[in-house]
Amino acid sequence: MRRKVALAQLDIQLGNPAENYQKAKQAIEEAANHHADIVVLPEMWNIGYALDQLAELADENGQKTQQFFSELALKNQINIVGGSVAVRNGQSFFNTTYVYDQNGNLISSYEKVHLFGLMNEDQYLEAGQKENHFKLAGIPSASFICYDLRFPEWIRTVARYGTDILYFPAEWPSKRIEQWKIMLRSRAIENQAFVVAVNRVGTDLENSFNGHSLVIDPLGQVIHDAGEVEQVSYAEIDLAQLAQVRGPIPVFKDRRPSLYH
């Protein structure tokens, strides 16, 4: 089984949802025109890290984003891993992913579990409490958000169900991009899964972002690097590779969870 994934490496406009929804719409339509099966967006694409404007700008109960994805997925017959958006729930704010199938149905959602203090998330956001495992385009998958990447025990907790693609939407700053690449490759190798990771480009008030959205195979080989410009780019995943990798080295079967703390 093969699947074509589209990586929407966007230049997110700080505190400008109108422009960002327009960019996301164009990217999803472009991916569909290129016959991608799945399109993936970056983290916090609706407003960027305008955390001090959450009260005015966060999406109330995620309603606007959910309607936006549902309509675009159905109209364009494309599966969407919707990066993440800033969402308001009552008095709390979350960094939330929505996943839609090509019929416009909400498949799952996820609230970022590990908040990144260096970008002040812990001062403004509530942390999520649950994992995000789902089947999309026929593929058992899981998604995380950016800083979650530094917690291999969290990734493994979700991946142990049998997960073929791990998605990582992010706003990962340029200055630590080598760590991004190394850790993404490690998560692919140790979980014997494909990794699809979508970062942003551009700048905000504090950081610059240089993309390098990646698709990595279960051996840890980078099969696609989106480079450093704003673009939608594509990679084909051959899921038959999973059995070839997992057969001779059955990592999940050989685990000794009773010894781990």
Ligand SMILES: O=C(O)CCC(=O)C(=O)O
């Ligand atoms: O862990 C890092 O270095 C970057 C994390 C990050 O930027 C985020 O979680 O938004």
